[in-house]
Amino acid sequence: MSDETAKLLRTAMDRLLAGRPRRTDGRLIKDNLWKEAGVSRATMNRATQVISEWDARVSACDSFTPREAQKNDEITVLQRELADKTRECTRLQKQLDAAATAIAAFHHDNALLRQELHRTGDIITLADHHAAPPSRSS
Incomplete structure (x- = not known):
């Protein structure tokens, strides 16, 4: 996974968690993460570090935007x-x-x-x- 992909995913993650989606309905689901980042699902799945961060941050807010x-x-x-x-x-x-x-x-x-x-x-x-x-x- 490239640094650019990680940056796209983290930026998308920040937008979703802040309640400011651009490409999705804003629900805190992984399907929205890769769509919001503009990458493929497979690319997101290879970004295990970002996925771990996503899981932790979504869990911390009880999955609520x-x-x-x-x-x-x-x-x-x-x-x-x-x-x-x-x-x-x-x-x-x-x-x-x-x-x-x-x-x-x-x-x-x-x-x-x-x-x-x-x-x-x-x-x-x-x-x-x-x-x-x-x-x-x-």
Whole structure:
């Protein structure tokens, strides 16, 4: 393998690992390495030193391009935010359920009190109460 071939492969490797491919889709696979370098697969296979470097560098970044790693980080943040929002919705739903239960109990109690007042005396609405002049004791 010539120094020129090694240089082409290393330059292609740097571009792929930096997420700036020129001739391929940018995936970190050996097929893209030789295509990106503009050499044959057989030529790349003879460059065992470069292949070892490729394997080590791809392994070090978990086979993710910078763009893929950034997207994975964004997904992780969004998943965490979604979990937080889901917990908040659950908490608010519990509050809403408790409020609905209390309102239903108040409505029931109010209906019972109205029935009791209807049996024992006149019901005075708030509008009637505010319109009537205050009574004075003599």
